[in-house]
Amino acid sequence: MDTASRSDEVPAGPQPLPRGATAIAPIVHRADVDGLRALAVLAVFFFHLRISGFTGGFAGVDVFFVISGFLITQIVAAEIEAGCFSLAQFYSRRARRLLPAFFMTLAVSSVAAFLLFAPQHMESFAGSLLAATFGVSNVLFWRESGYFDLGARIKPLLHTWSLSVEWQFYLVWPLLLTLLWIVSRRRVFWPVLAMAISGFCLILAFQDGSFWLLSGTRAADWIADGRATVFYNTPFRVFEFACGATLVWLRKPPSVIAHEFIALLGLAIIGGGIFFLDGGAAPPAWNVLPPTLGAAMMLYAGRSQWVSLVLRNKPTAYIGRISYSLYLVHWPVIVFCDYALLRPLSPTETVLAGFLAFALAVLMFHLVEQPCRAGRGFVSPPRLALAGIVSFALVSWSMRDGLPWRVPSVAAGTELADSVALKAITGSLGCPDFCEFGNLKSPRKILVVGDSHVDHYTRALEELGGKDFHFLLAQAGNCYFGANLQTRTNGAVTQHCRVATDQAARWLKAGGISAIVQAQRWPGYRNLLERKTDGVAVDAPDLGKLFPMMLMDVAKLYADFRGPVILIGHAPNTNLICDVRPHYFPLPCPAPSLSEHVAFEAAFRAFASHSSFQLVDPVQTICSRTECRATDGAGHSLYVDDHHLSVFGARLIVPKIIGKLRDDLAVASR
Structure with missing residues (x-):
């Protein structure tokens, strides 16, 4: 932002020039x-x-x-x-x-x-x-x-x-x-x-x-x-x-x-x-x-x-x-x-x-x-x-x-009015780009990959499945995991994306993986993908084209894997700000749209007809036909922001993931 001005910057009158100085054009307003x-x-x-x-x-x-x-x-x-x-x-x-x-x-x-x-x-x-x-x-x-x-x-x-x-x-x-x-x-x-x-x-x-x-x-x-x-x-x-x-x-x-x-x-x-x-x-x-x-x-x-x-x-x-x-x-x-x-x-x-x-x-x-x-x-x-x-x-x-005292008592619980308490209910274990958790001696190794929409399940995964499973987590915020496509982050794949995707590939290559769980904020990659081979941007603003392309690319990534692969749909958006901002005067709270979820379900149904992948859709748990919940039965917030689940929200979804893992692995062991 140019903040220079001629009118208030005129030098303080003519002075004798030092010998040999270069003359500068007089300053006049233009x-x-x-x-x-x-x-x-x-x-x-x-x-x-x-x-x-x-x-x-x-x-x-x-x-x-x-x-x-x-x-x-x-x-x-x-x-x-x-x-x-x-x-x-x-x-x-x-x-x-x-x-x-x-x-x-x-x-x-x-x-x-x-x-x-x-x-x-x-x-x-x-x-x-x-x-x-x-x-x-x-x-x-x-x-x-x-x-x-x-x-x-x-x-x-x-x-x-x-x-x-x-x-x-x-x-x-x-x-x-x-x-x-x-x-x-x-x-x-x-x-x-x-x-x-x-x-x-x-x-x-x-x-x-x-x-x-x-x-x-x-x-x-x-x-x-x-x-x-x-x-x-x-x-x-x-x-x-x-x-x-x-x-x-x-x-x-x-x-x-x-x-x-x-x-x-x-x-x-x-x-x-x-x-x-x-x-x-x-x-x-x-x-x-x-x-x-x-x-x-x-x-x-x-x-x-x-x-x-x-x-x-x-x-x-x-x-x-x-x-x-x-x-x-x-x-x-x-x-x-x-x-x-x-x-x-x-x-x-x-x-x-x-x-x-x-x-x-x-x-x-x-x-x-x-x-x-x-x-x-x-x-x-x-x-x-x-x-x-x-x-x-x-x-x-x-x-x-x-200044949490500005926020009145709200239905979503007092944790939303206190940023420290809000951080305490996060669904993430806080791992960096990759880590291992759960029962590290268990032979049932579960590869967990994706962006921050898989990370917000990790705390509940350890709580509910940590005794039975050895989880190997490779995650990186805003990083897409696929065979031929990758995240285009301002023209370059960032270092944490490379670290996470490379580690997931090493674990897959090493073998011993019993099942794979992948979650991503699927619609978030509308204009963020590029081809790995030449870096050419792959923009697909139409979800009807984006989701089938992503699902086929993920299928290619796991083409040589013979175990179960469970995909998790993205959590529905919520207007969490409505519950946590001050109420000095009434402000509108528009209802979040589920159009992205409808498009993803349609794409997965067509995709699943020729694949063995399974889907866990958070919408089926959090939403009814008329609305999506923002709190659980005890009044705890299911979210920590507009689209990341809290540990309370993750605890509603993770049992379905664990149930599918146990069923699939039980069938595989027969």
Whole structure:
């Protein structure tokens, strides 16, 4: 998110130039830069609102980074050249520009989270609030970007990752420019250009999550998801910042026609990226490159008159001026609306949420951002920064337990109102990617494989079958187990998937397995599969095609196995949040759909007609014809989230699994 501004960043008057210094172009306000900001923020805004066609709206952030690199470099370089640069004044201006609106967003979001969020979600919000306050939320969200991360659409501060990247840039860049100026003087352009090229090479090296220098080290696990690594971390954003910075010293062509052509090409590249890029399809480097080059070309073509009319008109320029406030408020509005309704917004609701976000942005720009930028704040920037950091650190600390006292006594039991108690009822034994449990001396070895939807049965499996069976568990969250297909996780199969699937293969090859139990969140792999042979994506949004394809692939995986294979259907979804969020005012609780289960049952019936596989369907136990239960007879929650069973839910399903194992193995031993 570009937060640089020309109007409040003009150097403090002309100063005599040091001998030999390179002249920097005078800093003047450019309406086309405001328009470019508007283009970037609207792309992000419409992308987050899920407006059709804006599949590459995330590219707006790349545009912001290029603008920021250009403006901040021009400001700092001009002051260094004039001999009046002050690091303290630079940070003071940045604080006056950024912090009031930012702190207002944090405050309002904290109130909304207090009123709406369930305890476990409040815990997560508290962590993101603290990280955002200290400017490291990009690192937090990077580390949380795995499968068990809360969904992005219940993280109202997720968008602050880009602000953290900006602030980290501000922390380092002025110092680096000062050092380059001392060492290089007239040759600053070349080191900055080298940083831009190196930054792009860094993205190429890390984007697949397997950088060769870190192979075999603990750091390799941290970058296993290369797409998330290069998306959230500042070193991989140097490319955009440095591309913008190089424009400060790059000599512009004298021809106005050249400016028009460059501007037109840059605008076309940015527009093409916004409408045609797909964050999950292309490698990160090729998602970053078009908007970065397009934005750089638009900034470079400063003398364009006709093409830049698209950006210099008053409405567009106004949106550009309020872009910081709009960026800050739009995502929390969307998240809290989604959370209140427990579903994606309808088209009408999307329009209303968009207007609400825009209205709030206008109010914050005129009532908070502008007055404080003009120096009419209550306190000085250093005191404001200190007060905000201390205040929000205390607010985060007070929310650390999820504030369970906000939740009234509910039918699903008090464990849902206490995050610690909620963790205590998990159905998982807590094994890593693979382990063995049960009676390790039993000759009846049961291979248990799958994703987190098999892991939530492990505690009940040990309780109810641990005396009779030796369980060999190979599981990995969000990892599909099949013969020819595998999980496509942002373009690369993560390390824990490889570990679990390889271990399952070793156990099968070693022999001695009496039966196999496999469970997965079957519909969760609609757009997450690829072929093992060549990595080509296998997208099947139609469940009528997805489920038969998956079942046939699983059958191929166990083609040489002669024992019983039991598949477990996925647990029905539940609106658990309805029972665990505060009830300060009534909110809708839509009934979960069973259409996925109907489709899976139909696919399995056709599949089972020519196979010996058996099915244990949790829906038959948890649901009646009219509704699905969320609690057992004693009032205990059957779930720990919207689709993972608690140990109480697993105890209803596991007896059917154990019963089938005993029956099948008894028949096999005759």
